[in-house]
Amino acid sequence: MRIKEVDEAVVTKAILEGSLKYLHELTEVDVAVVGAGPAGLTASRYLAKAGLKTVVFERRLSFGGGIGGGGMQLPMLVVQSPADEILREVGCNLTTYREGVYLANSSEMLAKLAYSAVKAGAHIILGVTVDDLIYRSEENRTRIVGVVVQWSSVIISGLHVDPLAFKAGAVVDCTGHDAEVLSVASRKIPELNLMIQGEKAMWVSESERLIVEKTGEVSPGLYVAGMAVATLNQTPRMGPIFGGMLLSGKKVAEIIIERYKQNRTQG
Ligand code: 48F
Numbered sequence: 001m002r003i004k005e006v007d008e009a010v011v012t013k014a015i016l017e018g019s020l021k022y023l024h025e026l027t028e029v030d031v032a033v034v035g036a037g038p039a040g041l042t043a044s045r046y047l048a049k050a051g052l053k054t055v056v057f058e059r060r061l062s063f064g065g066g067i068g069g070g071g072m073q074l075p076m077l078v079v080q081s082p083a084d085e086i087l088r089e090v091g092c093n094l095t096t097y098r099e100g101v102y103l104a105n106s107s108e109m110l111a112k113l114a115y116s117a118v119k120a121g122a123h124i125i126l127g128v129t130v131d132d133l134i135y136r137s138e139e140n141r142t143r144i145v146g147v148v149v150q151w152s153s154v155i156i157s158g159l160h161v162d163p164l165a166f167k168a169g170a171v172v173d174c175t176g177h178d179a180e181v182l183s184v185a186s187r188k189i190p191e192l193n194l195m196i197q198g199e200k201a202m203w204v205s206e207s208e209r210l211i212v213e214k215t216g217e218v219s220p221g222l223y224v225a226g227m228a229v230a231t232l233n234q235t236p237r238m239g240p241i242f243g244g245m246l247l248s249g250k251k252v253a254e255i256i257i258e259r260y261k262q263n264r265t266q267g
Helices: 008-025 038-049 083-089 106-118 151-159 180-188 206-216 228-233 242-267
Strands: 028-034 052-058 075-079 095-096 101-105 123-126 130-137 141-151 164-175 200-201 218-219 222-224
Touching: 028 038, 028 141, 038 052, 038 106, 038 242, 052 130, 052 164, 075 083, 075 106, 075 242, 083 101, 083 106, 101 106, 106 123, 130 151, 130 164, 130 180, 130 228, 141 151, 141 218, 164 180, 164 242, 180 218, 180 222, 180 228, 206 228, 206 242, 218 242, 222 228, 222 242
Parallel strands: 028 052, 028 164, 052 123, 164 222
Antiparallel strands: 075 101, 095 101, 130 141, 141 164, 218 222
């Protein structure tokens, strides 16, 4: 076997040309999902499957959010019905622990959720932090129209480097416990009157139910799914069970898809 010789300049040019072309295509999308945890990966899969141009910005250099850490870093995760259907759709093996209660391997769940989101056409950009929002105000109506992003490494370094902005028809906060996008909205766009109340202590079933129930649009153009829903609404945390995150991701996608359908019919 003879390995192809490649000049250093060719490697650099390929990376620059490929990446710039790729990112250029993503400067205006239908949906920007922030966070590639269970809620963000699930949402982006359904959004992309429905034909919406979807980009996921993930702070870390890996996907999965809280999936990999599971319950105290143990390798099997708990998922309850009907969220098992979402995992079956992506080909994740499940074993039945009790009726309606299933176990999934965390690495498999993480890999298959991410793979199926990418396969559906979602674009996942790793190592990028959303640290601000783009907004417009007209006739007392304020709308979120995109996100402001920075390399996570630049933020960690503390260097003063201006960020770039990406426009999006809808922005979804899937950042987990800290509800980071909503926090920015609450702090920097006071006219939205957003109060981030902080999650309550653990109550598994109530948390899962309320998170799915309260998943949706927070203000025009701004949506929330996953654990950030509990942080916004001061509902209980659910701890190491993942069904609610998957169902919340699916629900926010369905709401946005429906919104796009309505806009197309009207416009
Ligand atoms: O934390 P995370 O997994 O949120 P989730 O999808 O699921 C919560 C559960 O994992 C778990 C639980 C049991 O079900 O309680 O906590 O709601 O994933 C959030 C992802 O968002 C990224 C973060 O690195 C993680 O991968 N993230 C957070 N803030 C930002 C961000 C940000 N400002 N910009 C980009 N990514």
